Amino acid sequence: MMSSAFITDSDTSHCSGIANSTTCVPTVSLRSEFKLFGENSSLADWTTSAFMIGNMIGGSALSHMADRSGRRPAVMWSTLGLGFVGCLSALSPNVYVFSVMRCFQGAFFTGSSLIGWVLAYECISKSLRSYTTLIFGAMWVLGYCGLAPLAYLIHDWRWLMMASSAPALVLGILYVCTLPESFHYLVSKGDVQGTAKWMLTVEEYSSAILPFSAEKIIDDLRFAQKKHFSGEPSSGLSMLKELLDSKIFLLYTFVLAYLWSCDTFVYYGLSLFSTRLAGNRYVNYMLSGLVELPAYGIAPVLLDRCGRKPSVSIGHLLTGSAMFAYVFVPADQLALSLTFWMIGKFAISSCFINIFAYGSEVFPTSIRGLCIGICAVVSKIGGNLAPHVRLLEVIFPSFPTIFFAGLAFLAAALTLLLPETLNRPLPASVKDANSSRN
Template structure:
């Protein structure tokens, strides 16, 4: 029996796999994902810790971060003055060595900054080591907001539509971001950071589905790659805006104001055709497909549209996630998959967040770290079917681990070598994240696939909540975050070898079929011509 999905794909082949209308739609939702990505990571720059030092009374004729007398008044460590301590000034004129009592250290409350950057450090007085946790907590609130927002977004998109979820989510997130730019207290800032990520949590998934599903089957995988790359471009955009503005309030208004502009999509962007078919909204389905055919210059008959809408779907039986426990093979596979998700998300976002501390030019480092994701997605698309999922994800994680550990031992003066090693690690982490997504869609049965994918993704949010806390670990030992990235990647890389190989196999429909994946005695699940869609 032909399903509506299969018949819709047949129609898309006739009206054009990737015609003018599809290109317009893909561009439209790619822009939305770029904006969503840029807004999601704003906490990296709004909470950025700055280089500053104590203001020294009697010596500060003009504010200068590194005057000639500085080493007389403040302890210098690793070419940086202490941020919050200074030597006691004697009752003498001048700022030479003998003007200070170096045996008495004072805590200061006025500061001189190296650059003109403005973050919440100045506006909310979050100086010194005892306030670092307040800066890192904002990123964790962002991750918690996603953790809670994802299931809510899934419910709203299933009930009211993908486009409705995308528009409402991004507009509400944008409003919260704009309000956040006017806050005058740390608590209010944190509350609206949480609400921002809560509302915007499902925007990427909805934008991805809307961008891909009107494209014909032959171009769907490539389209998925392009949309993934647009997420990376969002990181580049937010880094460029932060670099040019260097004021957290104006930075938020620009980025979050763009999110509010997505409200116009409600009138210019199409709703999900597949969702409308499920909800039996047949007239909007016909209107959308007529528009596709008209813009692409391809004919489509009313009879074809009527046949599509007349197909009666067999409602797939839904199984509770507790059915997973009927198979210990799948339980162990789920545990391994969940740990892999936590690791991939933790390392991926950890390397992104940590990039602003690589050198004095944090903006350039962040932009390069975002740009390197693009070849990561592209190479995954090219190689994932050639080398296999299991070897692909394991080797990517091991390479990430090696890069993170090697980075620690490269001396600071070899900046470009350190940066290249770091970027190679982010490149490998991007590949691992992509393949992790593919494996999760292929190793579980149809009856449990959606719920287990959602569960693994939820566990992944644990990684994105922990990643912003890495600057706290640097207070104990500076290389500790990179060492932790390396250790977790290595462990997950070894455990990934226990995944069954899923290249060129039929996707399992039942628990028994899922258990048979990788069994050399079962020919059905070892030789099957199948091309899996990346990130679908």
């Protein structure tokens, strides 16, 4: 995803040294190879938008697949597809073919990352849920920052795409051999054999005997849901009807969809344009990634100590405040402006990872994949617009930053409409969730 920060550059040379002033060598970017300048300059930015459009398509189709066929096949095939199409995109003869490849890659990225998060979240106890953010966040930062030395060493965008896509192929192969199905999914589908196998694996690794059987867990769940389900397998229409019949979950879906759109827009806006800040673009890019690590480390502590709602709301408030303060920093105060930029990136990164945990807990299992898929699809509107945010400078130079601040302030207010989910069990159905709330 973040390779767009470098492959769409307009630079035609790469220089070593912090000041970008020594030992320059030729650089082949997507923009320079396909002559995307003047009236064609926007085509380079549209390759990033194509990735986000693919996210929208994948968020809908693959989330439905995950609810019907299981989390494991959706994650496994998406990861393999992500790596394969990414490598294939390096052979694109023109920007239009590359955009199509990026669209497919974006679709697979949703299945690999978003549904992978859902799978992991449904396999751990509620006491450890918030700490999953630290692991996912650390791995994201590792990949994010790892792109900078790759871009520094590889001066041709085609080889850079190859190098950044190949690890997904390796990971996909590992998934085929090691990835389990979601425990919560197996139980909710009444899969006794799969649940028993999952529990046996837990006993083997923990050296402990579980005091209950798979049949007991599933029977208890069926008894609790006997009044709510007809016993027929859920279809896409039935899941949608279940959502539409609940006004409160429609509201939650709207709020979380906005939060995801806001966070996607602000996060990618700050990330993609970090290479345009004053100073060395590789250093600035790495700093914008490294600042996420403490955000992901603090996030689980805040989620457990302060609760989900306050953590997300205050995080957006801090983002808006930092971006608003950035506008008033004098042009010659580069260190101060970079500090406010990094504070904003720190805060929005914390919010971004927190809403994954929050969204997974707000929705019941029966519609969780559908609702998160809807949020993911809508959020890509923000992702589509992020590469083009510089167009707002036509109004006046600081308007993009003010726009970031306004979106974050509104997100802070809307978060207050969501329920607190700290230390509450994941509901299986809408009626279960309503009963717990009442």
